[in-house]
Amino acid sequence: xSAEPDGVRTGPASQQGMxxxxxxxxxxxxxxxxxxxxxVAAETGLTRAAVSSLAEQLISAGLVVEEGPAAPxxxxxxxxxxxxxxxxGPGGLGAEIGVRHLGVCVVDLRGEVRAWRRKESANRxxxxxxxxxxxxxxxxxxxxxxxxxPAGLTLAVPGLVGGSGVLQRAANLGWQDIPLAxxxxxxxxxxxxxxxxxxxxxxxxxxxxxxxxRWLGGSPEDFLYVSAEAGVGAAVVVGGRLLRGARGYAGELxxxxxHPEGPxxxxxxxGCLEQYAGETxxxxxxxxxxxxxxxxxxxxxxxxxxxxPARAALAGAGSALGIAAAxxxxxxxxxxxxxxxxxxxxxxxxxxxxxxELASRVTVRPWAEDRLTVSRLxxxxxxxxxxxxxxxxIVADPGPLTGG
Amino acid sequence: xSAEPDGVRTGPASQQGMxxxxxxxxxxxxxxxxxxxxxVAAETGLTRAAVSSLAEQLISAGLVVEEGPAAPxxxxxxxxxxxxxxxxGPGGLGAEIGVRHLGVCVVDLRGEVRAWRRKESANRxxxxxxxxxxxxxxxxxxxxxxxxxPAGLTLAVPGLVGGSGVLQRAANLGWQDIPLAxxxxxxxxxxxxxxxxxxxxxxxxxxxxxxxxRWLGGSPEDFLYVSAEAGVGAAVVVGGRLLRGARGYAGELxxxxxHPEGPxxxxxxxGCLEQYAGETxxxxxxxxxxxxxxxxxxxxxxxxxxxxPARAALAGAGSALGIAAAxxxxxxxxxxxxxxxxxxxxxxxxxxxxxxELASRVTVRPWAEDRLTVSRLxxxxxxxxxxxxxxxxIVADPGPLTGG
Numbered sequence: 001x002s003a004e005p006d007g008v009r010t011g012p013a014s015q016q017g018m019x020x021x022x023x024x025x026x027x028x029x030x031x032x033x034x035x036x037x038x039x040v041a042a043e044t045g046l047t048r049a050a051v052s053s054l055a056e057q058l059i060s061a062g063l064v065v066e067e068g069p070a071a072p073x074x075x076x077x078x079x080x081x082x083x084x085x086x087x088x089g090p091g092g093l094g095a096e097i098g099v100r101h102l103g104v105c106v107v108d109l110r111g112e113v114r115a116w117r118r119k120e121s122a123n124r125x126x127x128x129x130x131x132x133x134x135x136x137x138x139x140x141x142x143x144x145x146x147x148x149x150p151a152g153l154t155l156a157v158p159g160l161v162g163g164s165g166v167l168q169r170a171a172n173l174g175w176q177d178i179p180l181a182x183x184x185x186x187x188x189x190x191x192x193x194x195x196x197x198x199x200x201x202x203x204x205x206x207x208x209x210x211x212x213x214r215w216l217g218g219s220p221e222d223f224l225y226v227s228a229e230a231g232v233g234a235a236v237v238v239g240g241r242l243l244r245g246a247r248g249y250a251g252e253l254x255x256x257x258x259h260p261e262g263p264x265x266x267x268x269x270x271g272c273l274e275q276y277a278g279e280t281x282x283x284x285x286x287x288x289x290x291x292x293x294x295x296x297x298x299x300x301x302x303x304x305x306x307x308x309p310a311r312a313a314l315a316g317a318g319s320a321l322g323i324a325a326a327x328x329x330x331x332x333x334x335x336x337x338x339x340x341x342x343x344x345x346x347x348x349x350x351x352x353x354x355x356x357e358l359a360s361r362v363t364v365r366p367w368a369e370d371r372l373t374v375s376r377l378x379x380x381x382x383x384x385x386x387x388x389x390x391x392x393x394i395v396a397d398p399g400p401l402t403g404g
Numbered sequence: 405x406s407a408e409p410d411g412v413r414t415g416p417a418s419q420q421g422m423x424x425x426x427x428x429x430x431x432x433x434x435x436x437x438x439x440x441x442x443x444v445a446a447e448t449g450l451t452r453a454a455v456s457s458l459a460e461q462l463i464s465a466g467l468v469v470e471e472g473p474a475a476p477x478x479x480x481x482x483x484x485x486x487x488x489x490x491x492x493g494p495g496g497l498g499a500e501i502g503v504r505h506l507g508v509c510v511v512d513l514r515g516e517v518r519a520w521r522r523k524e525s526a527n528r529x530x531x532x533x534x535x536x537x538x539x540x541x542x543x544x545x546x547x548x549x550x551x552x553x554p555a556g557l558t559l560a561v562p563g564l565v566g567g568s569g570v571l572q573r574a575a576n577l578g579w580q581d582i583p584l585a586x587x588x589x590x591x592x593x594x595x596x597x598x599x600x601x602x603x604x605x606x607x608x609x610x611x612x613x614x615x616x617x618r619w620l621g622g623s624p625e626d627f628l629y630v631s632a633e634a635g636v637g638a639a640v641v642v643g644g645r646l647l648r649g650a651r652g653y654a655g656e657l658x659x660x661x662x663h664p665e666g667p668x669x670x671x672x673x674x675g676c677l678e679q680y681a682g683e684t685x686x687x688x689x690x691x692x693x694x695x696x697x698x699x700x701x702x703x704x705x706x707x708x709x710x711x712x713p714a715r716a717a718l719a720g721a722g723s724a725l726g727i728a729a730a731x732x733x734x735x736x737x738x739x740x741x742x743x744x745x746x747x748x749x750x751x752x753x754x755x756x757x758x759x760x761e762l763a764s765r766v767t768v769r770p771w772a773e774d775r776l777t778v779s780r781l782x783x784x785x786x787x788x789x790x791x792x793x794x795x796x797x798i799v800a801d802p803g804p805l806t807g808g
Contacts, residue, residue, distance in 0.1 A: 160768060168768065222650040236735065243642060245737020246626040247768070255767035256731035259664065269730075269765040326673075327660035327728075328735055331640065333649020361673040363659035364564060364572065364651070 019054075020399035022046060026054045027063060027085075031110075031395045034067050034082035055083055061402040062089045063109065063394070085109045090394060090401065091148030093198070094386030095135055095184075096156040096205065099124050099172045099230040100294065102131070103156075104138045105387040106146035109394065111216070113384075114146035125174045128183045136187035139195065151394055151401070153198045154386035155180055156205040158229055163248040165202045171266050172230035205382040206251055207242055209340050209375075210235025212385030215392065217377050220335035224328050226253060226321065227341025227381070228296070230279045236332060254278065256324045276320030285313035296342035296379075303349045311349055318350035322357025325372075329362050340375035341382070347374040423458075424803035426450060430458045431467060435514075435799045438471050438488035459487055465806040466493045467513065467798070489513045494798060494805065495552030497602070498790025499539055499588075500560040500609065503528050503576045503634040504698065506535070507560075508542045509791040510550035513798065515620070517788075518550035529578045532587045540591035543599065554599075555798055555805070558790035559584055559606040562633055567652040569606045575670050576634035609786040610655055611646055613744050613779075614639025616789030619796065621781050624739035628732050630657060630725060631745025631785070632700070634683045640736060658682065660728045680724030689717035700746035700783075707753045715753055722754035726761025729776075733766050744779035745786070751778040 022044075029035060029043050041051045058064040067084040089109040096103035100122060106115040117138050123131050143150060157180065159170025167178040181200035189196035210225035214237055219225075225235040232254030236243040243250050254274040255267050262271025263281075275281050279295045286309045291298060302310035325337050337358070339347055351372070358367050375381060394401060426448075433439060433447050445455045462468040471488040493513040500507035504526060510519040521542050527535050547554060561584065563574025571582040585604035593600035614629035618641055623629075629639040636658030640647040647654050658678040659671050666675025667685075679685050683699045690713045695702060706714035729741050741762070743751055755776070762771050779785060798805060 220650070234735070238642070238647060243647075243736065246624065246739035247737055249768045250735065250737040252734040252737075252767050255734045255765070257727050257765055258661075260662065260727050267767045268769075269767065272767075323661050323664050324731075327731060330656040330659045331638070331654065331732055331735070332647065333651055333654040333656075335650035361659070361661055363656050363671045363673065363676075364653045365672075 020397070022050065023054055023057065023398050023402060024396060026051060027058055027395050027398050030058075030064060030083050031085055034084035036082055040083065057402045058083075058398060061398065062086055063398055063401065064089075085395075087112070088148065090151035090391070091146060092387040092390030092392075092394075093139065093143065093150035093153040094156065094208075094383045094388075094390070095139055095153060096383045096386065097123060097131060097135065097158070097173070098205075099158060102135050102138055103383045104135070104142040105383045106142050106148055106150065107384075107387040107391055108146075108148060109391050111388050111391060113387075114148055115142040116383075117142045123173055128175060128178050129187070132184045132187040133190075135184065136190065136195075139188065140193065143195065150195075150198060150390070152390040153184075153195075153200045154208070154389055155184065155200065155202040156208045156382040156386045157202060158205050158231060158233070160249050160252070161202050161204050161207075163244075165200075167202065168249070203386070204233065204235075204251065205229065206233025206341070207235045207244075208383075208385030208389065209233070209377070209381035210237050210251075210338075210385070211242060211389060212377055212381040213237075213338050213340060213375060214240060215388055216384060217338070217375055217381075219338055222332075222334045223336040223338055224253075224325065224332065224334045225338045225340050225375075226325060226343065227339075227375075228277065228279070228343045228346075229341055229379075232274045232278050233341065234328075236328075236334075238332075238334075253324055253328060256327060258320045258323050273320055273324045277317040277324075282313050282317050285316055286310045296345050300345050303346070314346055314349035315353045317346075318353035319357055321350060322354035323361065325354065326358050326361035329358065329367070330364075333364070336371045336373060338373050338375050340377065341379055344375045344378035424801070426454065427458055427461065427802050427806060428800060430455060431462055431799050431802050434462075434468060434487050435489055438486035440486055444487065461806045462487075462802060465802065466490055467802055467805065468493075489799075491516070492552065494555035494795070495550060496791040496794030496796075496798075497543065497547065497554035497557040498560065498612075498787045498792075498794070499543055499557060500787045500790065501527060501535060501539065501562070501577070502609075503562060506539050506542055507787045508539070508546040509787045510546050510552055510554065511788075511791040511795055512550075512552060513795050515792045515795060517791075518552055519546040520787075521546045527577055532579060532582050533591070536588045536591040537594075540588065540594065540599075543592065544597065547599065554602060554794070556603040556605070556794040557588075557599075558612070558793055559588065559604065560609040560612045560786040560790045561606060562609050562635060562637070564653050564656070565606050565608050565611075567648075569604075571606065572653070607790070608637065608639075608655065609633065610637025610745070611639045611648075612787075612789030612793065613637070613781070613785035614641050614655075614742075614789070615646060615793060616781055616785040617641075617742050617744060617779060618644060619792055620788060621742070621779055621785075623742055626736075626738045627740040627742055628657075628729065628736065628738045629742045629744055629779075630729060630747065631743075631779075632681065632683070632747045632750075633745055633783075636678045636682050637745065638732075640732075640738075642736075642738075657728055657732060660731060662724045662727050677724055677728045681721040681728075686717050686721050689720055690714045700749050704749050707750070718750055718753035719757045721750075722757030723761055725754060726758035727765065729758065730762050730765030733762065733771075734768075737768070740775045740777060742777050742779050744781065745783055748779045748782035 041048045065086045067082040092107045094105040102121045104117040160168040169176045180202040213219040221240045227233045234251045234253035255272040259271040263275045265272040445452045469490045471486040496511045498509040506525045508521040564572040573580045584606040617623040625644045631637045638655045638657035659676045663675040667679045669676040
């Protein structure tokens with residue numbers, strides 16, 4: 001069914017809707033780079049008068065600033081000033097709970113990072129309230145450093161987040177059925193600086209990493225993103241948007257069967273990808289079970305130094321990743337596969353086996369080798385995706401912030 | 405980016421666009437069941453005058469008919485007549501090339517079947533032109549029987565169809581790189597009855613079967629459809645729409661690795677699902693290699709009669725289907741899995757093993773058993789999907805048929 005044709009309806013409801021759509025239209029054009037009012041009018045098809053009025057509202061709301069004279073247009077009359085996104089406008093706040101770290105990031109309206117915090121923190125098995133207290137402290141210091149007023153907070157977590165924002169299960173944290181926003185809010189409230197009133201959303205870290213690839217990493221519109229922290233995560237992006245699934249649990253590539261009779265997984269099934277390419281499995285294969293500290297860094301260092309068991313373990317993980325990815329490619333026909341998170345650092349040793357499996361198992365041939373790429377964002381992806389998502393939502397619909 | 409706000413633009417281009425959108429809006433409401441003009445106005449938010457004018461255009465185009473008095477509205481004035489889809493309006497034509505049969509279906513604007521033809525035909529290895537000649541003959545006789553004038557033809561084929569409508573590969577027909585519409589058109593032209601001027605589209609049979617489930621089978625908005633003819637096909641439906649992939653090749657569940665070191669598949673890879681659940685594999689497992697005739701019917705008869713090798717072969721296929729489907733469920737989180745095509749007939753012997761694998765391998769638990777269902781459309785799905793898709797496209801955008 002096509003959208004309702006606003007122009008035919010009458011009354012305040014639809015005028016309100018049209019104003020809101022036009023605010024988004026104008027801000028969307030400005031977000032692509034500074035432009036004069038005349039240029040905005042030409043690109044949007046709106047009248048000059050309408051653009052001036054809408055721009056005024058966006059300026060009053062602190063979303064847009066005048067950046068000085070625009071490039072001369074060659075036309076008679078007052079030279080236009082360029083309108084740009086306000087770098088001191090509302091910011092986006094991302095926060096991350098990892099198994100071994102906490103992270104916070106603040107970006108401005110243009111998506112530029114204004115504060116970045118990362119703190120080692122052994123979160124496995126800790127009660128959520130204690131973790132949230134530490135995270136809130138990190139949030140406060142990052143926000144203070146940024147000098148921005150965040151418009152919202154998105155929390156990245158290594159687990160299954162359902163449509164309602166409840167963390168259904170994070171096996172590597174030992175958490176289940178945690179209402180994340182409700183847990184974080186009391187910790188934010190203690191500071192009394194208004195952060196507790198922020199809208200809080202939560203999402204799976206791989207979903208946010210996948211979105212970051214789309215927004216910042218130059219990925220195609222349709223791709224599979226595969227990443228590792230303690231577990232194996234994935235995001236399926238279709239037409240530039242995240243495929244979330246009926247309940248919000250899509251992307252569990254880590255539990256796709258690779259060798260159906262293989263070792264038993266923590267999830268209860270046998271031979272899941274995580275049993276070949278997750279932290280515990282790779283460390284075991286490398287003879288490093290029980291290691292303390294960051295497995296990605298350690299394995300990268302050993303493999304880089306020519307350590308054979310480390311290299312063999314990573315080749316085995318790459319093969320399993322290739323088998324699972326080939327199945328996903330056959331099912332989804334994405335334009336590309338992006339290796340992100342911790343895997344980006346380990347890519348030199350994962351890629352050969354992964355490429356081999358893809359080349360022999362992708363059924364529509366040829367599978368061009370360059371369709372498997374390595375993320376430039378690496379482990380920064382999920383936190384960037386969380387923070388940038390907040391400001392992208394403002395740009396997509398600034399109406400609620402323009403007070404009318 | 406939000407849609408362009410038509411109401412703000414001026415000029416003929418946007419008025420044309422609005423008229424077209426409003427025609428679709430009105431026809432879409434009428435397609436849900438007969439309604440008076442007043443009811444259409446109330447449901448669409450359009451004025452009574454606008455609805456009358458739009459209805460007139462739809463009636464002139466032969467898409468809508470007056471069906472006699474509508475239910476009394478209790479209001480003063482002339483009683484309204486109900487508007488309904490015209491059962492004698494333009495029809496939808498579906499055609500199917502199978503490995504062992506040809507099929508044609510004509511539906512009216514309401515989606516009701518007005519002609520149905522199926523002919524046994526050993527198409528494996530036959531040149532496309534010869535197959536198209538037989539198919540064109542079947543098309544002509546079905547169209548004549550229906551008494552309708554088709555608005556378009558969609559061709560269902562058992563192979564990979566790219567975005568441009570070229571059949572990239574149909575391993576079980578032995579065809580590759582066949583421009584399907586261009587092959588069919590000369591055969592249709594011989595009749596000189598205007599059929600050669602029809603718009604022709606082509607799609608993978610499982611894609612069309614999946615769409616038929618969504619449109620006619622009562623499936624949820626997000627589901628995985630798995631079907632068998634000679635090969636294994638699948639369709640991924642997300643938000644009610646087919647996920648086509650970057651190049652149009654999504655849905656190749658038949659080539660998802662099930663046992664990565666398993667037997668070599670015709671596609672060149674090892675251990676693909678088709679090596680466990682495709683025709684050749686199941687017949688081999690049942691000790692029936694080299695059988696002539698329809699494998700689905702034969703196996704259903706044997707298994708129904710208690711034949712142990714047939715039952716064991718189907719249980720093995722069900723287990724492989726369950727492993728592949730569980731991986732797909734973990735990746736996509738659909739609301740359901742639908743077993744269609746030939747598998748629908750074989751379901752009694754496939755389901756127990758398939759359910760077992762899903763229950764133990766779907767990682768977000770519990771996996772409710774009733775999320776795996778059997779298609780009521782069975783092997784009729786792809787042809788129904790092909791024909792109904794044509795009339796649904798008319799209802800979604802009747803503008804081009806209203807001549808203005």
